[in-house]
Amino acid sequence: MIDARGRSCPEPVIMLMQAMRSGEPAYEMTVDDRVAVENVTRYAQHAGYAVAAEEAQGEFILRMTRP
């Protein structure tokens, strides 16, 4: 689980980019900002992952899986 709460863009995307170097089939990330959701989703989709977002109390859990 990557915790990017409170991080302003582009930091969450860079955190994901660096995590994705390990090439795992799934990643999970928590963010608390709509801009981060948009940017992380865009990046993950571009990298070939499917993204599911779940919102709870102003925080978002993004689950990224490679089909």
Next chain:
Amino acid sequence: MNVKKERLVIGIAGLAIGLIAVALVFFGNPANMGFCIACFIRDTAGGLGLHSAQAVQYVRPEIIGLVLGAFVMAHIRGEFSARGGSSVMTRFALGFFVMIGCLMFLGCPFRMILRMAGGDGNALVGLAGFAAGIGAGVFFLKRGYSLKRSYKQSAAEGAVFPAVQLALLAVLAALPSLLLFTPADGGPGAKHAAVIVSLGAGLIVGALAQVTRLCMVGGIRDFTLFREKKLLIGFAAILAAAFLGNLALGKFDPGFADQPVAHTDWLWNFLGMLLVGFGCTLLGGCPLRQLVLAGEGSVDSAVTVVGMLTGAALAHNFSLASSAKGATANGKAAVVIGLVVVTVIAVVHTFGKRTAKGEEK
């Protein structure tokens, strides 16, 4: 929103913003200055008597409109979110030196685009410095640069900065005698569209920038980092629309010499925008983006704007700001100091020990 639609929306918004900027000049703003966040914050500092450069004193309604437009749009979209506490004084310092860089070049990144669209070749030199500065910022971002996380604040805290803008508007409309104004023909501060036109333009652009996340620094940054083009499309659309608008109005005048509110000292145009690009990348957004984020409830961005306001006031109190005659010796010293300070901030927040609460390397 899918990627195609997102790009279409920011493209259309960018075109609209470019045309609005040209229209503001048509309605009275200084040439190539439909919008200039740095110049307008500087004028506002003068209007409030924070500096005494008579040529640049006017509480610009565009700034008020940008913040309030973003504030209203963020509420409509359920995105108003009060947050803050991410290296606040460091952001103040970065905002301060970004303003020093802008006033060396005579424009923020937004006005740099408008100057290019008006044919001002010096702005191309500025663009080169700006891109180099973003490159320097990206170097540190890739190595873990961070101003640490922000935290949720009370809605009241997030509303303070927009409330200040509302108060400024009330004073401008009802008690203008409290404020300072550049006398007629006394300089750029005397050139402005009617208050209602400026305010309306600010509101619309603030709302559009909130929706699209438009950021002049973000375009080049995201393309360098991720090959992501969205924000770059906004940048290009503003340039294209303002260029065509200037052509249509006969205001396109290519060249380097005698450009409006500009100088031809290429080295200092380059270094000024280098400082702006570097500082803004470390802040996470250009001056326009800071205003919009402040409208969305970011206290960190509000403090950054206050840093810019302070930088603008001191720039004129200590002759740091350039003029059409060129850069000043004091301004050159300030830009060099700014580059050193910004580099130190970048190094400390990239390689320094992560001691903030809850943070580990």
